[in-house]
Amino acid sequence: DTAVSQTPKYLVTQMGNDKSIKCEQNLGHDTMYWYKQDSKKFLKIMFSYNNKELIINETVPNRFSPKSPDKAHLNLHINSLELGDSAVYFCASSHKQRQGYTFGSGTRLTVV
């Protein structure tokens, strides 16, 4: 049983397209996150949701729109994709504060 699952694992698309990445966790955690890992391996937080409520929105272009239909799901929709959006996107979850994060396996997005 996968704890945090993301789909798709790989995504290759052309500039200007719109794409979505889905994330689901079956751990009963109440907080979910999106992180972006660039080619230099830097992990940068994008968004955080707690019980479906957005609590962190870093300086991310508004082409990125997260949606949390319930506390087990956090999806990421990206409009008008750009070359610079190419990266690995990780979904993660945690249970309350002061606990470790469980990461999904990542989605490698390549914009051509």
Next chain:
Amino acid sequence: QQPVQSPQAVILREGEDAVINCSSSKALYSVHWYRQKHGEAPVFLMILLKGGEQKGHDKISASFNEKKQQSSLYLTASQLSYSGTYFCGTEARGATNKLIFGTGTLLAVQP
């Protein structure tokens, strides 16, 4: 601002020890440590919540110096399975639920 880790990379022989440092410019509430193997997701190792706290995990342990806003990860008697990139993650006071990851340390353990 992103925590700074040192060294950036380290190569060890099996059985050797290593220390990875993490330094933040902000007052910290907690420090996390993660290991990421190539092509995989980061995996949680441990969290430190109190100043001076030390935690152990098999032969991997960590300390947290709240006053200096620093944490160190200690790997003793390294094994091949320890290879990967190690990240610290910090939560600043007043900004919990916002884990900022450090610059990363690539650790390679050779036979």
